[in-house]
Amino acid sequence: MKRLALLLSLLLVLALLVACGGETAEPAGTEPAEQPADTSAESSEAAEEPAAEDEIVIQHWYHQYGEEGTFDAVVRYAEEYSAMTPGVRVEVNWVPGDYFAALNSALLTDEGPDVFELQTVTQDRIEAGQLEPLDDLFEGVLDDFNETAMQRVIIDGTIYGVPMIMDPQFVYYNKSMFAEAGVEPPTTMDELQAACTALDTGRVKGLYLSNDMGSTSYLLYMTTWAANSDFIEGDKVVFNTPENVQMWEKKKELVDSGCLLVGATTEWWDPGALNDGLTAMQWVGLWAMPGVVEALGEENVGVMPWPALDENATPSVWIGGWNQSVNANSPNVEAAKDYVRWLWIENPETQIDWNVGYGFHVPPRASIAAQADALKSGPAAEVLDMLAPYGKTTPVTWTGAMDSIYQDAHSEVLLNGADPAEQLAAAQEAAQSELDALLNK
Amino acid sequence: MTTHELVETAVSPPPSRSSRKRQDTIxxxxxxxxxxxxxLAFVYIPxxxxxxxxxxxxxxxVTPTEFVGLENYLELFGDPRFLDSLQTVIIFAIFIVPVTFALSLGLALLVNNAGVNTGLFRTIFFIPTACSYVVASLVWKTSLFNGLPSGFANNILWAINEINPIAWVNTADPPYYWLVLVTVRLWLQSGFYMIIFLAGLQEIPRSIYEAAMVDGAKPGRQTFRHITFPMLRNTSVSVILLLFIEAFQAFDEFRNILATGGSSGAQILARPPLVYLYNVAFQDQNYGRGAAxxxxxxxxIMVVTVVQGRLFGFGRREHQ
Structure with a gap:
């Protein structure tokens, strides 16, 4: 009996070892790193069966895009490239939920993605050695790329990302609700307050700024610029200005007046609340345009920048977007760069498809934008016209840690009634120590 | 030679002592x-x-770069957001522990005395334990307690007395969000602790109750106070201990109910330390401070456990 037990347990351990070995064998297959694609193709022809050992697998991570068809599209791009490039296979990882938390922890390991999306390339990632310089991909095409989009990927003269899409964010409004209430599109915060109150009928609210009532970082970018203020100048954090204090006070008044929609089941990035008629105005991005037009009818869709603090300030639009970066620690840096070049530099069909085929985005390249007919008429065209006068983006030294500090301070004001001047002063001090830590390294 | 050894020698040839021992070791x-x-790999080394x-x-x-001594700890205690989170979790624990305790003990007593269908009731109350915190949080947030007139809670308020819709999760004053957070945890946890109490109740010998009955004790409050509750002491102490640990580790429902997409959302209303530390580590990417x-x-948690052990005498024998 004992012998049998011993034998069985030996078998069990053996089976475990085999199973674990199988798992570790897979990444080992991706090891042959700098091997150029063409030689591995030859060797796979020579071998009797297609040798998976020489195959380079490129892990490509995306955050979960909400628009229908986006997942199928990225899988299609990956398959197309894998089919035309022997010895290289692209695997797509579509990350639902908290993309940056997943990405950040994956980048700490040796098995992080080879190619991934970022919003703004930030300096802390360069300090951590996460990003591969991509200057050589831009040879001859650099002038074709939008300047604001490039601002988000260049650090100290080196390019770390290829802009894929630009995502302006602004306020949508329902024109027929405006007409019914006799309201004109507001251009200042006082007008916004008046419009919001006039449009609030109880069942239909005036404005939707997400369930936190407007403390999401992207909205805060816009409100800061609309208060004649900015984030960083040189090595100083500068958002604590009297105008910004006033802007926070006005937003608190907006919350207290009760005209905001709160408690919707969708958040700001989903136009559901506007489409379902729960609110007359909502802050979203251009990506939502096809859905909004379908729900409200094109003649009913109005767009406007975030209103200025007063007549002396300028309204604002935040130009966000996504860039493609290559993991500097990837064993397949060259193959990954070739893939990125094919996808976002050489291949106009994909770029047009990705920018206007599902949700709407502004193509970061002039030559592609010229071919994007979907953006040339209707409210989408109005959005494009807002970009030059009102569009802005955040500096590369503004990191996620500073976002957290700024958002929390703003939430304290909106939700807990803290004093805006005190909160802004404390937040500026805290953000400054983050910036010092970043720059002194 | 004892009988035992005699029997063994008779059954099989005696293996040498050392080889037996080696085989046992293997x-x-x-x-x-x-x-x-x-x-080692997944717990102690990390x-x-x-x-x-x-x-x-x-x-x-996550590779240590530069030794900074206690700086991470000092920064942590210099951050009002962390101190707030400690305050939040302590208040939460002081509230949720006795409430869950009372509710699960009450359920256990009811189920135990149900007489008929004990198994059915036990199953019904236990089922929520099998539900994931994330799933339950999203159901609570988007369906039962959403802020729209069509939300379940708002519908009921309207039906009762035409009360206007309330934004449960996002109203800071009065703090309705606590109602959402507390009810979801009660729903998820009470069933589990009810089972533990049921096991404890069934351990109490019937003879004690019978003896008390003979002495003229009335079933109900009197037997509960003088027999049931004292006999449940060890069960109660371990339930309180587990409840405290779970309260201090609160994360899932706080993060899923109060956070919104791509922002810190309404988190500041009630942010327990683990949510704060998750943000510090995985959003701000400051792993040193996160670890601290x-x-x-x-x-x-250790301090609370030790203090509690001293107070209630965890591990002391039941009849002392």
């Missing part, structure tokens, strides 16, 4: 080895690594 490690390896990390600068990296915070929380 068997021991075959069975225990994988577990020990797993514990804990040690985290401890080392908490004394180093580690931004955007984890050890502060661990220390806090």
């Amino acid at each position: 068997e021991f490690w075959l069975f225990v080895g994988p577990l020990v390896l797993g514990l 804990i040690l690594w985290g401890f080392v990390l908490s004394f180093f600068r580690a931004r955007n990296s 915070g984890a050890f502060v929380i661990a220390a806090l």
Whole structure:
């Protein structure tokens, strides 16, 4: 009996070892790193069966895009490239939920993605050695790329990302609700307050700024610029200005007046609340345009920048977007760069498809934008016209840690009634120590 | 030679003592080895690594770069957001522990005395334990307690007295969000602790009740106070201990109910330390400070456990 037990347990351990070995064998297959694609193709022809050992697998991570068809599209791009490039296979990882938390922890390991999306390339990632310089991909095409989009990927003269899409964010409004209430599109915060109150009928609210009532970082970018203020100048954090204090006070008044929609089941990035008629105005991005037009009818869709603090300030639009970066620690840096070049530099069909085929985005390249007919008429065209006068983006030294500090301070004001001047002063001090830590390294 | 050894020699040829021993050792490690390896690799080494990390600068990296002594700990206690989170979790624990305790004990007494269909009731109350915190949180947030007129809670308020819709999760004053957070945890946890209390109740010998009955005790409050509750002391102490630990580790429902997409959302209303530390580590990518915070929380849980052990005498024998 004992012998049998011993034998069985030996078998069990053996089976475990085999199973674990199988798992570790897979990444080992991706090891042959700098091997150029063409030689591995030859060797796979020579071998009797297609040798998976020489195959380079490129892990490509995306955050979960909400628009229908986006997942199928990225899988299609990956398959197309894998089919035309022997010895290289692209695997797509579509990350639902908290993309940056997943990405950040994956980048700490040796098995992080080879190619991934970022919003703004930030300096802390360069300090951590996460990003591969991509200057050589831009040879001859650099002038074709939008300047604001490039601002988000260049650090100290080196390019770390290829802009894929630009995502302006602004306020949508329902024109027929405006007409019914006799309201004109507001251009200042006082007008916004008046419009919001006039449009609030109880069942239909005036404005939707997400369930936190407007403390999401992207909205805060816009409100800061609309208060004649900015984030960083040189090595100083500068958002604590009297105008910004006033802007926070006005937003608190907006919350207290009760005209905001709160408690919707969708958040700001989903136009559901506007489409379902729960609110007359909502802050979203251009990506939502096809859905909004379908729900409200094109003649009913109005767009406007975030209103200025007063007549002396300028309204604002935040130009966000996504860039493609290559993991500097990837064993397949060259193959990954070739893939990125094919996808976002050489291949106009994909770029047009990705920018206007599902949700709407502004193509970061002039030559592609010229071919994007979907953006040339209707409210989408109005959005494009807002970009030059009102569009802005955040500096590369503004990191996620500073976002957290700024958002929390703003939430304290909106939700807990803290004093805006005190909160802004404390937040500026805290953000400054983050910036010092970043720059002194 | 004892009878036992005699029998053994008769059954099989006597293996030499040392080879028996060696075989036992091999068997021991075959069975225990994988577990020990797993514990080392996934529990003890990470804990040690985290401890080392908490004394180093580690931004955007889990490799210790520069020794900074206690700086991470000092920064942590200098951050009002962390102090707020400690306050939040302590208030939460002081509230949720007795409420869950009372509710699960009450349920256990009811089910135990149901007479008929005990199994059915036990199952019904236990089922929520099998539900994930994330799923339950999203149901609570988007369906039962959403802020729209069509939300379940708002519908009921309207039906009762035409009360206007309330934004449950986002109203700071009065703090309705606590209602959402507390009810979801009660729903998820009470069933589990009810089962533990049921087991405790069934351990109490019937004879004690019978003896009390003979002495003229009335069933109900009197027997509960003088028999049931004292006999449940060890069960109660372990339930309180587990409840405290779980309260200090609160994360899932706070993060899923109060956070919104791509922002810190309404988190500041009630942010327990683990949510704060999750943000510090995985959003701000400050792993050194995140690790330091984890050890502060661990220390806090230990202190509470030890104090509680002293107060209630955990592990003392039931009849002393």
